[in-house]
Amino acid sequence: MRKDTQCVHSGAIKDTMSGGVISPIFTTTAFDYLDREHLSYPRYFNTPNQNAVVAKVCALEVAEDGVLFSSGMAAMSTAILAFVKSGDHVVMMDELYGGTHALATDEFPRLGIECTFTATDADAVCKAVKDNTRIIVIESPTNPLLSVIDIKKVAEFARKRNIVTIIDNTFATPLHQNPHGLGIDIVVHSGTKYMGGHSDICCGIAVTTREKTERIRAVARNLGGSLNAATCALLERSMMTLSIRVGRQTENAGRIAQHLEQHAKVRRVNYPGLASSAFHRLARSQMDGFGAMLSFELDQEKVDPNRFVRSLRIIKPAVSLGGIESTICAPAVTSHAKISAEERRRIGISDSLLRLSVGIEQVDDLIEDIEGALK
Secondary structure, eight states: OOHHHHHHHTTOOOOTTTOOSSOOOOOOSOOOOTTOSSOOOGGGTOSHHHHHHHHHHHHHHTOSEEEEESSHHHHHHHHHHTSOOTTOEEEEETTSOHHHHHHHHHHHHHHTOEEEEEOSOHHHHHHTOOTTEEEEEEESSOTTTOOOOOHHHHHHHHHHTTOEEEEEOTTTHHHHOOGGGGTOSEEEEOTTTTTTOSSOOOOEEEEEOHHHHHHHHHHHHHHOOOOOHHHHHHHHHHHTTHHHHHHHHHHHHHHHHHHHHTOTTEEEEEOTTSTTSTTHHHHHHHOSSOOSEEEEEEOTTTOOHHHHHHHOSSSEEOSOOOSSSOEEEOGGGTTTTTSOHHHHHHHTOOTTEEEEEOOSSOHHHHHHHHHHHHO
16 A cells, blocks of 8 residues: 555554444453463553554554554653663764753763764764664754754664664654665654644654564563553544645645745745755655755844744744644744753754744745744
């Protein structure tokens, strides 16, 4: 099946009782154990509704198996901790999502795990590897600067050295990018974003090979972080429209990026779909689309960023992303607030940088809203 069809049908549970076309919801937390090879339990990450979502994402990401979590950070932290121990070294990019960055700076030291942060560049990532490096964590496109890294180059380098690679594929979605096919071991998504798509579900997922999945699941059972059946069913339902939603959102984002790029009050637009982007050629080589996220930096001499955000009428100030409604935020005070001001400046996250999650609204209405706020 092609991806549009996989979104609708992959992983669905056949309703043998009523013949319904939608997966039934198994709300029980107590399952019969007699004459069964495997014990089912929500915290074991193997209930029918959990498995249905995993199967759908695996079909889209072309992966063998995976684990569904109650948040994106639960997925990322468990995937990392499944393959490192005290004394090991992890390589991460500077531009990783702020929560992942905070995980490394807040938790790794007390666990005895070393970490090196690098620029969003394959050569820089590979150069940071040490003899005790066990994991490389990358993100592409990045949050919030939409930088793109050569995924295949990092994957090939790591595989030769038996280093596990993990990528945050949230911004790209499995519709626009399949890192597992480029050699990445573990693909992580914050399902709260595009997979949920309606700003009412918190979840995450990690997909990989069956062997690595078992290792992640074993750690997950000890840490918890499972998702209940009702939310799993809501997520499965939302993913049925993933292709339609992301398609419209991506089309809108391209139009808005082009409009902002020509605006006198905008200093810079970060979107790999722009021909002027330094990452455009690389993005085209490893993505099937450029996604629905962009960021832009206002000229503070011409417009006050805070006043601009407060003047928007359709686009809503909010800390999450990926919903059908357009949202905007200042990363310096939201997603990357835990990072020091000095570190933000070094990475390139200024106080006038705004991250825009483009929704499914009529794009002309969104552009008029932006124009009105700029005026």
